[in-house]
Amino acid sequence: MAGVRECSLAVREGAMSVLDLTGVSLVGADFDMTVADSFTPPPGGVGVPQACEHALEALFGEHGKPLLEKIGGFVNQSPGELMQAIFTMGMKLPLAAMARNYFEREADYLRECVPIGKGHPLVWEENNQFNIVLELFVRAKLRPLVAQISKTWPVPSPGFFEFVQSLRGFGIPFGIITAGHDVFIQNFFAVHEVEVPVLLTGDDIRGSKHDGIEKPDAKLFELFLEKFGWMQPIAASSILYLGDDINRDGGLAHNTGVRFGLYSPFTVYSERNWSPRTFQFGHFSDLTHALRAGQMQAAE
Numbered sequence: 667m668a669g670v671r672e673c674s675l676a677v678r679e680g681a682m683s684v685l686d687l688t689g690v691s692l693v694g695a696d697f698d699m700t701v702a703d704s705f706t707p708p709p710g711g712v713g714v715p716q717a718c719e720h721a722l723e724a725l726f727g728e729h730g731k732p733l734l735e736k737i738g739g740f741v742n743q744s745p746g747e748l749m750q751a752i753f754t755m756g757m758k759l760p761l762a763a764m765a766r767n768y769f770e771r772e773a774d775y776l777r778e779c780v781p782i783g784k785g786h787p788l789v790w791e792e793n794n795q796f797n798i799v800l801e802l803f804v805r806a807k808l809r810p811l812v813a814q815i816s817k818t819w820p821v822p823s824p825g826f827f828e829f830v831q832s833l834r835g836f837g838i839p840f841g842i843i844t845a846g847h848d849v850f851i852q853n854f855f856a857v858h859e860v861e862v863p864v865l866l867t868g869d870d871i872r873g874s875k876h877d878g879i880e881k882p883d884a885k886l887f888e889l890f891l892e893k894f895g896w897m898q899p900i901a902a903s904s905i906l907y908l909g910d911d912i913n914r915d916g917g918l919a920h921n922t923g924v925r926f927g928l929y930s931p932f933t934v935y936s937e938r939n940w941s942p943r944t945f946q947f948g949h950f951s952d953l954t955h956a957l958r959a960g961q962m963q964a965a966e
């Protein structure tokens with residue numbers, strides 16, 4: 667691990683060429699703002715924050731927007747956190763009844779936009795209203811986003827697909843851990859004609875026995891590795907995880923004991939209290955070069 671320690675310090679000082687990915691045998695990544703910029707809306711369209719707003723309006727009518735404003739707007743919360751705040755703020759409103767109206771109007775679409783067996787079942791139960799409203803919110807939010815996916819939106823992070831291609835070339839498995847959704851990510855890869863990676867999404871977690879777990883809970887990584895269907899354990903030191911959020915993504919890597927690459931295209935951080943397994947990178951081509959160098963070194 668000495669190489670990783672050296673590289674992480676060096677990278678912070680701007681010497682990207684010494685980024686050391688020797689021994690990496692599995693790579694995971696966050697999706698939003700790491701793989702692609704889904705927060706910047708397409709021209710004339712809606713991004714994730716706007717889709718949240720639209721979904722709240724669909725569910726709660728004229729109360730949707732004021733409720734979102736009262737909780738401080740959309741700030742990269744998980745849907746569960748957002749809906750919890752909405753329910754707390756709107757406790758005097760018949761939120762569940764309003765959402766049920768929406769459900770009855772749009773049942774056909776709402777049943778189809780999440781893979782069967784994932785998410786909370788869309789069966790109205792009086793004693794489980796929060797979960798079904800949350801599920802409706804998630805599905806309503808997806809609708810405009812999925813409809814907009816094209817080659818030009820969401821914008822992939824520069825160099826990302828080349829990085830994925832080089833991972834494939836070296837036979838290094840790749841997957842995504844996200845609070846996002848299967849259908850969105852599958853469509854994103856499909857429009858770019860790239861094979862869909864292994865996915866652990868919010869759709870897998872919602873309504874499952876692990877309902878409510880979020881980054882940085884290490885259980886997510888366990889579930890992620892299970893998705894690869896491997897029988898043999900893989901050393902944490904040979905796993906690299908990439909993300910744009912030092913707390914959620916970096917925390918997940920830290921709690922799992924894997925290496926962490928913070929994707930930070932616009933800011934160079936100077937934190938000195940990061941784990942020695944952490945480095946930052948501003949462009950995926952830096953990872954691609956480091957991966958090639960690491961693989962060549964390993965082959966020597």
Ligand SMILES: [Mg+2]
Pocket residue numbers: 696697698699700909910911
């Ligand atoms: Mg992210």
